[in-house]
Amino acid sequence: TLGADRFVPPGAGIERLEEAAETCEGCELHRDATQTVFGDGSATARIALVGEQPGDDEDRSGRPFTGPSGTLLYRALDQAGIDRGECYVTNAVKHFKFAQLQPGGRRIHKTPTRGEVNACRPWLLAELNAVKPELVVVLGATAGQSLMGPEFRISTRRGIIQDLVHDGLAESMKLMGTVHPSAVLRLRESERKEAFAQMLVDLRKAADFLE
Ligand code: URA
């Protein structure tokens, strides 16, 4: 796995980055996925939200968070008082990773390896350098670890706004973690409400920070 570096046009804006990412072969994941799912939203957003990787819906639509996770995420943003039109939304990994037991059968999400997350990180850093958000909200451990290193845990860092300083970033910014929306969706009905409420507590801190 050589990584995405050689595919990333240096200093490019979001549009040119997205175009270049269409033909990325920085890791094996481009082979089985339908298309690159690049970030979407305001190119001058004050807040960037980073998920794990596209899911089945996103792999087909070509845009991040168009499936059930997105529905939950946008409902949470709305209730936290964050205007989705002022957000940039992306993923740590730009291609869908899945297992398919039979051809034409259901595609089951697989968590990307650390190597795949590392391979794709240049795209994420380039997006952050182009958008220059004030706050990056990482949704789940995969995105958190991509930017903060392998020790990052949502359980201990959620709702805490900290400095994001990275060799690959031209400017420092702030970072906050919360749970991944699909982690909320996976819970039993009885636990889902509380998990969603906790997600709102985190996101309201982000909303307060941006005020
Ligand atoms: N889950 C993610 O992490 N990202 C998406 O875009 C969709 C689902």
Ligand code: SF4
């Ligand atoms: Fe490139 Fe990222 Fe896709 Fe791998 S997952 S091929 S690094 S865009």
